[in-house]
Amino acid sequence: MQSNCFVVAVAAAVLLGMGHSASAAPITTVSSIPVTNPGAITDDPSLADGAYLLPTVFDGVDNDMRIAREEIFGPVVSIIPFDTEEEALRLANATPYGLSGSIWSRDIGKAMRAARALQSGVISVNSNSSVHTEAPFGGYKMSGIGRELGMAALDLYTETKNVFIDVS
Numbered sequence: 001m002q003s004n005c006f007v008v009a010v011a012a013a014v015l016l017g018m019g020h021s022a023s024a025a026p027i028t029t030v031s032s033i034p035v036t037n038p039g040a041i042t043d044d045p046s047l048a049d050g051a052y053l054l055p056t057v058f059d060g061v062d063n064d065m066r067i068a069r070e071e072i073f074g075p076v077v078s079i080i081p082f083d084t085e086e087e088a089l090r091l092a093n094a095t096p097y098g099l100s101g102s103i104w105s106r107d108i109g110k111a112m113r114a115a116r117a118l119q120s121g122v123i124s125v126n127s128n129s130s131v132h133t134e135a136p137f138g139g140y141k142m143s144g145i146g147r148e149l150g151m152a153a154l155d156l157y158t159e160t161k162n163v164f165i166d167v168s
Helices: 003-012 087-093 108-117 153-157
Strands: 056-058 076-078 100-103 121-125
Touching: 003 153, 087 108, 100 108
Parallel strands: 056 076, 100 121
Antiparallel strands: none
């Protein structure tokens, strides 16, 4: 599939490292974590101080598979084919989680319609960078309650009280 080749090419172009030029930081700074697939770890000596996992693309995934239904905190994408926009949204929302997601489309109107329908707290369009300090961050469903970052985060530290006095 042509779209799968595009996703693989994007994953292969991810720049690992620290700093502004990097697009993927280490998953941890402890490099002694056990890994079941040693081929997924970079052997670049400049990245020896972190535990970097190479971006991984899973093709041939269906929505009944565990990898499609759970939150994976790492550089992973699962490719699930769909025929219509409605089917894509149904598949995307058929999970108990809803932290973050990305929509890729040349049609911004369609992307915004999909963003409104997705049950996800943070959505990026034509990007995988959706967390910004000035914007609220948090998930839907089992992906969290409340929001961090942005002005919405202040609500977590606010205890509101209403006092009514009848002076008549």
